[in-house]
Amino acid sequence: MRAVRFGLRWKLSGAIAAVSALVALLLSLIVHNAARVTMISNSRDVQDERLRSAERIYELGERLALGAELDDPALPEELREAVRTGERATFVSENGDDAPDVWAATQLPDGSVLSLHARFTDRYSVLADLDRTLVVGAGTVVVGSTALGVLVGGQLSRRLRKAATAAGRVAAGHADVRVRDAIGGRAPDEADELARAVDAMADALQARLDAERRVTADIAHELRTPVTGLVTAAGLLPDGRPAELVRDRAQVLRTLVEDILEVARLDGAAERAELQDIALGEFVARRVRALTPEARVDVGGDAIVTTDPRRLERVLGNLLANAERHGAGPVEVTVEGRRLRVRDHGPGFPADLLAEGPSRFRTGSTDRAGRGHGLGLTIAAGQARVLGARLTFRNAEPGAVATLHLPATAPVSPVPPGAG
Structure with missing residues (x-):
């Protein structure tokens, strides 16, 4: 009840x-x-x-x-x-x-x-x-007096509900939302004081996030040149086991720098999709054969979608890489209309990822000697936002399931992080 x-x-x-x-x-x-x-x-x-x-x-x-x-x-x-x-x-x-x-x-x-x-x-x-x-x-x-109480309490309650809704949108990543604008009016009451405090907190947090993103992007930019030189120098080493180890680690470092730059661009909400009309089932089948030939593909219902093929391929590639690296075979890819699902048969996603979503530099594994650095799902989620899509994660028995829900209409403006 x-x-x-x-x-x-x-x-x-x-x-x-x-x-x-x-x-x-x-x-x-x-x-x-x-x-x-x-x-x-x-x-x-x-x-x-x-x-x-x-x-x-x-x-x-x-x-x-x-x-x-x-x-x-x-x-x-x-x-x-x-x-x-x-x-x-x-x-x-x-x-x-x-x-x-x-x-x-x-x-x-x-x-x-x-x-x-x-x-x-x-x-x-x-x-x-x-x-x-x-x-x-x-x-x-x-x-x-009761009618007056309903009127006054209703007005205050409406302002507080609007403030809560606006605060929720701020927490979801809509940095342009301001609580004082949402509640309307400038009555000097507790709701207005609350709105001021939430807006000040949101501004302070946004400033810190922007500063962190700038620092991350600057560090990655500064590292790109020496890392590129390191990869080039490693390629000139004479063949042998030591040279292979150096080339491998140099390539991992180069991939990490490129991924950090990509995350910084996605966090800045300045990315725009280059839209094309594609047949989703056919597109996914070709890309899966190229990226993970051993994965199974099942196209239950094809659909023509307007999206960015390059970004969609990036999302698909990261989901497949995550399934291979942290899951177990067989990896199954299913297309149903505008929905794309990638499933493995491993231990499933960790509980904190299901509760909070992807987090950078968190792989869900205690083994830190692996090749993953925890940015794959973060990039996939960021690229999905640019596409106006929704990326969800859940566990099955057994395995992990990542589902990409493509929109019926293509996005016309960048979507801020967390808004999906």
Whole structure:
């Protein structure tokens, strides 16, 4: 079952709704209690004034008026005790209804107690209307504040999602992407601060990468001339086992320098494909026979593709060389439409290559005495980017599988490293 994810918008809206509901409830209780206390106080005052009038009428004509009672047996004992001192007193008793019983009593000169009793139900109906108004008002406040929270949280959430998307594109190698441009606006909030920090980090990393690429390219250029001289000098040595070893190592060094120069050019994203229309199946079959005659070729479905034959041959050659050097036979090459697959039956790709992709000077083997220097798959991936293709790696049982997915439309501009 898929877990429900509550984003920043809903968390912020929920917090605002909870706080608004709590504040509205507290204010409603305060207003309700204050109104009730005021009404009770007014009821006491009214009952006290009526008792004064009833007392005067009784003293003038010994006649009970305004609903007054003498020695009412229902008179609360608390009120009876209070009027024994000869003072008037009022008493409020709750009966479970909205309108309480309001009593007023006084002791007459003859010792009898004159009292009044009323509920003032009409007055307390106003309190019910007030409660309904408070409930409606509190609900309106909660709904309005929640809507405002959704609006504000949604805006902030959208900016953060745009920032995350742009940061992901930067991590994928799109050096021209800037997070502040992606989120839009220049609101001085946390999202803008985050965008500034990510852009500054991306600029710093890009500057370091550019510096490293320049250093790598400069070193390779400086090495090319002496290495070429070394290869030439090795060719002049007299035949023999020592001369063969020198020529072999000199050639390996020359290949390494050329590969480093190629990687530097590919990393600079300045390479452009020279496009031609080719029949992919026929092209691959011819190149495999020339590069690795013992490999098996299976053309399941040919397709006409617009690509750079030289770069495609470079990718194919490096994949075949990697399969021969680090895998085991038989090596199988399959063409299906625009998809080219190279498989061997060796131990498979290392886990770090499957997780992170090709890395220069990493062969996946602990044997450093071999002839490989770990740039073959890096160059293949770089050339695939120039072709606008996608190169993927996976393991089979047994063996390693590298698949080149050529695009339906040819690229029109260089693709930055990591964008594939």
